Amino acid sequence: MQTNEPKITAELVASHGLKPDEYERILKLIGREPTFTELGIFSAMWNEHCSYKSSRIHLKGLPTKAPWVIQGPGENAGVIDIGDGQAVVFKMESHNHPSYIEPYQGATTGVGGILRDVFTMGARPIACLNALSFGAPEHPKTRHLVSGVVAGVGGYGNSFGVPTVGGQVRFHTRYDGNILVNAMAVGLADADKIFYAAASGVNMPIVYLGSKTGRDGIHGASMASAEFDDASEEKRPTVQVGDPFAEKLLLEACLEIMAADCVIAIQDMGAAGLTCSAVEMGAKGDLGVDLDLDAVPTRETGMSAYEMMLSESQERMLMVLKPEKEKEAEAIFRKWGLDFAVVGRTTPSKRFRVKHGGAVMADLPIKELGDQAPVYDRPHVASPALAVIAAREVKAPMSIPAALEKLIATPELCSRRWVWEQYDHVILGNTVQRPGGDAAVVRVEDGPKGLALTVDVTPRYCDADPFEGGKQAVAEAWRNITAVGGRPLAITDNLNFGNPERPEIMGQFVGCLKGISQASRALDFPVVSGNVSLYNETRIPGEQLGRGILPTPSIGGVGVLDDFSKSATLAFKGAGEAILLIGDTQGWLGQSVYLRDICGREEGAPPPVDLAAEQRNGDAVRGMIRSGTATAAHDVADGGLLIALAEMAIAGGIGGQLLPAPSAIMPHAYWFGEDQARYIVTVPAAQVGPVLAKMKEAGVPCTRIGTTGGDTIAIAGEAPLSVAALQAGFEHWFPAYMSGAN
Amino acid sequence: MKARVTVTLKSGILDPQGKAIEGALKSLGVDGVASVRQGKVFDIELSGSDKAKAEQALKAAADKLLANTVIENYRVELL
Amino acid sequence: MKARVTVTLKSGILDPQGKAIEGALKSLGVDGVASVRQGKVFDIELSGSDKAKAEQALKAAADKLLANTVIENYRVELL
Amino acid sequence: MKSAVLVFPGINRERDMARALKLASGREAAMVWHAETALPEGTDLVVVPGGFSYGDYLRCGAIAARAPIMDAVRDFAANGGLVLGVCNGFQILCESGLLPGVLMRNARLKFVCRDVHMRVERSDTPFTRGYNAGQVIRVPVAHGEGNYEADEETLKRLEGEGRVLYRYCSPKGVVDEASNFNGAAHSIAGIINERGNVLGMMPHPENHVEDIMGCTDGRGLFAGLVAHLEEAA
């Protein structure tokens, strides 16, 4: 083996993020000291990002099956059957650390990566969503990060040509030094034409496609799993730059050669580029892989084997082609102006062999590279249960309308228009419900089917009670799909947590995962893909331990509507309609936005999630939408009942007269409590009787709480608030903040 | 006082723009172009006449706004 | 051979980007900036060593593509 | 109507446009690859669709404007053929010299995707006959560089010759600063060439042609083109 590489020292091993016992494991596995290139390969394969070494044993508990699941976790993306021979392919992935270092490029490459995951499987991307968590608005870096990340998410999706139709944005001081950028992509494919990563057949050509390889992001995958400290801003040259133009060409070229039946296996080069993709193709297919790096298209001179194996240059793919189709495939790629090079072959040896300049730079057992990665059952302690806060322990506001006016204009609850107007959300001409509603709705090709898409999680709940918070995230995604009339089908999860080597953080992870599992099982809403991002912490100078982010398991949900034209929106539609509240209200104020933003207290147990009630109430609402009884529908989430009502009024430009809070509940708890499993629907006045009777029969709590109409929100006994003023407040905060005016 | 700040990509950082322009020049038949990298110039008019102060202001401008120092280098010239 | 083509907006043409940068610099507290106009530079690597030929190729590149001569001026330098 | 939709690398609204053309005319549009040197036989409308041709690198539309197919388009236009450029298509037409002026960065430097209102300034052109003069229509925009600029003299000529066909306005039809979201000179959203057979516009009428899009105000443009070409035939 070749020699002019650096000597392996304990320091070098440590700088690759490998612990001494992990290095021991490598020595045992290969029976000798690894070469430098091999060390790089191991570090890439065995880091948290690729090996899931801290999370693997816990992920096993997730429900992943249902009759409509074609492909669960384990491939580039999950695949579900939506009938008529059509399949939906989707996944969510994080690009947190790179986005903190360079927000624009970090976000673009995050979006690019997830789009690639989806079209690698043979699907044409039809929608994107994104979930963004930033530090406190007052933090000096926040504005810059918001501006860069939003421009980056838009910059990539807009140019690539996929509508970005939904997402979440939140601010919290726990993300000050470690923002989260989670991007989700959804694609459409023929159910019988899905492409997978497993190679098959010996001596098949392995082809490199797309952009050239440079020294981008070398050690990016390792960076994604390392805690941030003050020096992290020095890790700059590892920044990857996205090229959405190249990716659009790659998409068209890939779909074209798939349609021409040239492809045996395909894998995109994501984290740890060539290494991960080649190893995965071989290992999944029980084959060895020989790579000849001299054939790899490079854009810089003098790249070493180590650099080529670890480069994270974007917009690249690896394919195993049908040998007889090689010429045809090459012609297609050339037409699109992309690089095409045969860089290796499959072999029967089950070895991963890498040659460069005639020398063997790596020769490793291919299965063991993945299978023998360390797996940890890290110690975990459950988060202490927090006390339930009774409404009488929470101060009532000066007035209910004043509290509403204040809350609707907070960073937490205000309009995200400033964000989504920078995303092309109408391209492709299929967007039925644009951002701003509960779930986005996109038409499937020429219809009549539609997809309902959403991303949800309430991190403050997860922090207070990981188990209930995990349940809540799934339930809210399910609810948002239901509220537009969709039938929830499956989810993708993006689990963002702190340092798993700390038992209390590992406890959050385990707790959330249990909650996610329970909810997804109860609601028949299986997990078909996902991503884990750990070590999301900021080291605080002078302190021993880093500070973790709020546990943030983002849940991306997909549902289907048989007829997109029957989807419900949240806007009030006309005057004189009855406003009905579905679900039980106790007035749960623990962890509510009211408690935090009006009373300045982030305390207490979060609202519990009753999954049976979720199912029952949601099914009832979906039924009312399907039958055309409901004229508007909205789930009650952050901020509680009155916020949800205000959102419906603002969207419709129509007010409402509301009955007073029932005497059994304190008004502020009634209006701002965040009890779960609730929806608001409007129905024509004439329908009220029959609907109430039907709900009673089905055991679904349903009460009339008011009537639409007028241009104010008027609670009996309180001063009316003009809808126009509420709207102004709702729309004010974001643009004002970003322009530096507040 | 007039000044120019020139911002260029650090070497090794991918330049998709440069790449696309390179391709376009080739297909337009412009000969001999081996590679193109694109950068920006800012022509800045400054009030005052203190050179040292101006230079300082320009450096601050470049650091804070004109250049993305994560991926770009800059050069300040007083003309 | 290395060359640089600098493309700048003709005077009189509105430069929204320059304007916005001007405003941003002011609000960042960078002092003394009276006006900003943004342009582009292209750092070009040329094969061959004939200077006259290179200059010609670069002029062609600028005329045909790099500059929109309706609104932009350009300058070619061999380095 | 036999329309040809040009496809440059990086274009991404060609399918939206083809769908709108089919809805209006009942015929499939021909998709024409940028490297071609001729338009399909019998083409009577060329459409340059939206997107990010060549990634919008260098200047929006600059590289596409120099593609082989554009010579054919120039000839086609010189012979009086109808050419419609939308968004990136408008930028390409300006860069190729078929229309005057340039599209610069939006005044607030951000990409903007939203519905805007436009006032139809005249109804006596093939591109506007589907509307009434003064009619206000709602269409989406989705661009970062749609701020139309030209020198004073060009602007004067455009106005003097009635070549501004679409102008950003309030929902009530008032042309004011508040509705000029991208800062375009004279609130210009769309212009024609001197001869009146080449239109460039920033907004996307093709994204407002079906009920599902929440509005069908874009239909008039396509319906007008179909009527014009049927009459001409």
Ligand SMILES: Nc1ncnc2c1ncn2[C@@H]1O[C@H](COP(=O)(O)OP(=O)(O)O)[C@@H](O)[C@H]1O
């Ligand atoms: N980053 C984003 N990108 C696109 N749309 C967003 C983003 N953030 C929020 N939105 C949209 O704004 C609306 C409100 O968001 P949110 O309050 O999180 O909704 P919900 O409470 O129904 O989950 C939703 O339609 C959502 O899709």
Ligand SMILES: [Mg+2]
């Ligand atoms: Mg909702």
